[in-house]
Amino acid sequence: MIGNSAEEEHDAHFSKLALSPTGIMEEELTCAVCSDMYSSGLREPVALPLCGHTFCKQCLSSVETEGPVHCPTCRTQHHGASIAKLPTVFALLSLSETFNKTERGGCGDHGSPLEFWCRGCQEALCGHCLLEAHVRDGHHVEKAKIFIEERKMEIHAQGAQLVQKIRERKDTIVGNIINFIVQITQGAEESKILCSSTQKVEKIVKDAGNIFSIDSVLMSSTLMESLQGEILKHSAQRAEEITGAGKQRCKSCSETEATIGLPRQVSASEVEWQEIPLEETEQTTVHEDLGQGSSSDIPVDSKPKTSKEEAFMEGTISRSNSVQEDVTVEGVEKISVKNLRTPWPLHCSVVDGEGRTGRLRWERKRLHLYALTKNLTEAHLLVQMSLLQTLVSREKPEVFLDLGVENGSIGRVYIRLEGRLRRAQHFLALCLGSLGPSYQGSKFHGVAKRGAPGETLAGGKYITSEGTSVNGLMENLEWGGKYIKEKTEGLVVGASGGKPELDAFFHICTRENRGKKFACAFGEVVTGMEVVHAAVKHIAVKDVFIDNIGVVIPTLPL
Template sequence: MANNTKSVLVSARMEEEVTCIVCSELYTRGSREPVVLPLCGHTFCRPCLCNLENTGRLSCPTCRQTYVGPPIDQLPTVFALLSLSEHFKKSEGHGCQRHGSPVEFWCRSCQLPLCGHCLLEEHVKDGHKVVRGTDFIAERKEQILSECTVLIQEISNRKGHCVNRFSEWTAQIIAGVEESAVLWNSTQNAQNIMTDVVHATNIESILVSSSMLGSLREEVMRAAQRDTRTRTASDRSLRCSSCSEVDSASPLGLLRQESSPDVEYQETEFEETEQTTAPEENTLSPATPTSDAVLPEDKTDSSSDSPLARQDSLGNGPLVARQISSTSSTGREIGHTPRDSGVMNLLGPVPWPLKCCVVGPGGRRGKLRWEGGRLHMYALGEDIEEPHFMVQMSVLQYLVPEDYQEVFLVLETEGRCLGRVYIRLWGRIRRAQHFLALCLGSLGPSYRRSKFHGVAKRGAPGETLAGGKYLTPEGLTSVQALAGHLEWGGEHIKEKKRGLVVGANAGKPEFDAFFHICMKDQPGRRFACAFGEVVQGMEVLHAAVTHLRNNDVTISDVGVVLASTAP
């Protein structure tokens, strides 16, 4: 009993010595380091003395002697007292409750911690299985870590299932919106056909109406088949490859790396650069039409084309909802009939057709479209009619793979669409994330309506198409980075190969928005920082190279692919 009392008194005395009497907190490295007042020798934690110093005249809280000396921040830490405090924290609360001695053993039979006295007095003579405390700690650590790993994986799997369900719901909503537009237009076209038939006076008009009705029926049947697949494909997820993975190191931590001497950095210096005779760069090109067409329409005369033979700008089959003219075969203008005004509920007319968009920072909006069996999100900043459904851009990140994002550029020249280019970005590279932000407009500006400004090494190995001058809100061009510390050199150096998308800022941060697309291989030569590759549309880029001799080539639209399979 005497030993226990003595141990308690020693512990109390030690706690008193390592505690600041002003705040009653133990001295702690970094946050509450002890400092001594040189004139009186009393010790307190630095934050308490700093607070007293800020009030004006500083006096010792213990003896009230006025302090004269350097600022408290400049007083040295009493490391001996700090070490004593740390030792006290380790020993406090870990002593045997019966004997006050350090706990150093574990009894497997009783599942109890033991000190040396407990071991000798009871457990050894009773034949209990006892191990050292350090061995027990190591075993239990391994067990806990293993169980936590399994639990985290289970949680991650559940998160994956949750995200997959959300992805399906989002995709179904957007697909439903697309279908509502098809059905709405089909209704209008069916009514136009009826009007034409009523007023038809010759065989040719009847045959045209019959053919248009057949195409319209096929379009409606395709929409119905898509709806059936949506209802029955509950086991098919629009998942991204990173949904069930534990977050790893963020690419935002990557810093600009040292350059290598054998790398061609001056990508902005062209051997041959074609400048067009287009208007000044700070003059905005005509805005992309906001009609139902996905890509800019070809402005060439197409009056000789049959309406049923025309295809949409993605090369798909006839889209009757967009092809049947609102003018009848007899030449009369047919007005659109009102929406289903008879369908009413307590809140007013049911909206039809439905509209959906993505909304980002500042309330800016972008289109969401199913195109070619994949969900496309267009860059923010478009003037979109008030939608019925709005999806936050931050939520749609679940549909974007973490390692490889795929963006698209729609190119045009002289108002004529050249086609699309799809680029897969290597997502863990900060420069790729910067390019993605300029494809989405998530940080403000985007590459929409920006122009390719030249071709380097035209016709020679290592030929590249140069771009990157985005438009500012004031209508001027800029190549200033929207984020800092973009990579350059180091592990990102790649041999010049056709299709690579690379940084072209010559290692200068003020030109970080510049990029080049390699058009021809050049073995033995390397780019300083590759961050993506073209996966579709090289023929479109070659056409752009050809047109840049005499005309502007503009990125008329831009965005990212969110999902790979339509519901």
């Protein structure tokens, strides 16, 4: 026999009950398996004969098999009589029922336990109340236990509905905030366009004062009309973006969003038509805006400019944004940027808990978050990184890489990642800089199998404060096994050979090789494959670098 006898267990058990406060009393009158208090019927207490531990009959029956019954507490094996034949511990059952009557409240008039509920009168009743006033026609009386269980179910159902409503309201609030951020970001991009356009107008108006020939004045008039048409066209397009957003939705994207529960993200096919050179999306200074073709941010008029017009507009602005002159023309209001009390143009950024910032821009009808950096950039609106990071798609996050060379830009590449893979999350962290370093500024280090099937562009030496590095930032990245994929164009794959110290290396496949496979594919180019091919064809591939990098934030249609 293991431990004390059943009789000794019972003596100790009831001695403990006699000395216990209410909390412990209730614990001792509760089955250790189901946590319900003992009661007549299926919840009657029965004691296992060898160890003396007590449980309700239903719980012991559920663990009974053809072999011995193992005590749920001490694992002692019990042979012999079945659970159904074990005697009820009536002393414990009586204590449990008495405890229920005294601790669950009594009748204020009679002092008896409130064991009934009258649905018609909406009152709790004891036995005396029932006999005195409620045993009559029209009174629907039932046991208090039934009423309590019913109300418990109602409370659970109401709680679940309320939690769902709270979650829906939360999603609405977050969606409104993100749409607000989108509108502010769009406004910041538009402010750069308007700032540039204002200066062009000033230049035309100012130079018109020194014109004394018909040809010159006609030229100035044509330029002004052209600029006016560009602004009106841009305003119309902007209005159409706001009012018509969401009308043309990609069915597959909608289905994907509904499945993973994410805000809508514009598909790659929706932005391919508006591909523009990278330098045309950057507006860091006025000189760059006008001297390097960034005026494409304003929809250009279809009428080509003559050489005289180009010469007239060339180098129109040579002064900085902070230096402005008032220009007054008869019949025209004074044009002056310095009269604006708000910063102009506007800039938006994100900031993380360590004070690093990343640019936030509205490009190609989507919100783009650039990699975090310690170099603080000018910003008039700062958004917490933690808010936007939660909006990055968990299943299919999309990142962008701007490839460049010393004398210019090659273009932008969009890559959709397999978010379920740790290797994809590792790549995402290096695109965003969320774990410290990022791929921004790093160079590609070669082309594998140049000109042959299975050709790849190789990169991944991210830059740290100490120089380049390829060490992984996360552990246990996938390699081989079920992650093997056939070599097809556009796949983004790991290139570490399974070695953790090389986990940051990645290859982009530029030529398929059917029948051959990569050890671990974690993403695929969805837009910009021609940019990757251009990088491969560059005379010195090692001169190709990642100029900018970041992630696309899925947003709700405005």
